Amino acid sequence: MSSRRSRSRHSGSSRITDDQINELVSKLQQLLPEMNNRRSDKRSAANVLQETCNYIRSLHREVDDLSERLSELLANTDTTQAALIRRLLTQ
C-alpha cells in the first residue's frame, strides 16, 4: 500500500514495525479504565487487546442502557429543547 510507505518515511521501509505496533498498543492501554493500569508495564499486547474488546463491549452496553432509560423518560416529559441544548453546551 503506497500510503503505508509514505507514513513510515523515517524507518525507510514499507513494513509495519514492532515499535509502531507497541506504541499504538500502549496508547490503547492508556485509554483503558484506570484500575487496570496499575501493572501497566507488565501488560502484554494480547492482554491489552483483550481488555480493549471488553471495554468497547461495556461502552456499547452503557449506550444501550442509556438509550433505554432515555426512551422511558421521553414518554413522560416535555422539556424545551432550546434550554436543554444551552445548558448542556455550557458544561
Place this chain on the structure above:
Amino acid sequence: MKTEKNLPRNPSSIKTRFAVKFLQAMNKMNKRKNPSTSMAVKYKRYQFIRAAATSSMASAVGPRRAWSRAVLRKMRNHTAIHRFPMNNKTRTTRRFPITRRKRSSILRGNPRQEDDLGFGQEDDLRGLVPGGQGMDFCRLLSETAHYIKCLKTQVQVMTNVLHHYST
C-alpha cells in the same frame, strides 16, 4: 461552570457537535408524540435513540476516520434499502474475506504466523470497531483508540441529557 454569556467552551468540538445532533434527533422524535406506551412503541423508541446516538457521533466525526465512514456508509445503505426495497443481492457483503494465514503475512508485513498478539483478540476487535474488517493492523489500533474516545464522549453526553430530563 456557567459564564454570563453561556457560550460553549469549544463550539466546534466533537462533543458539542454530537450533543447538538443527538438533541436535534431527540427533538424530532419528541414532536411525533405517541401517547401509546405499549412495549412495541417503547422498543421502537429505544432503537431510534440508540441509532440516533450512533449516527450523530459518526456524523459529528465526519469522513476523516475509517470507522465513522463505515457507520455513515451503513446508514446510507440502510436508508436506501428501506426506501427502495429490493432483493437480497443489493446488500453489501464483506469486502475482504481474508483468511487468517493470509492476513498474518499481508497485514503485519512479516512471515510470523503466531506472535504474542493472539488472533482471537484481533478478530474480536475487528468485529467491534466499525469498518474493522478491511484495515491493516496498525490502522485498526489507531481507529480503535479514536473510536473508544468517541464512545466515551457519547456516554458522557447521553448521561448528561438523561440527568437533565430527570430533574
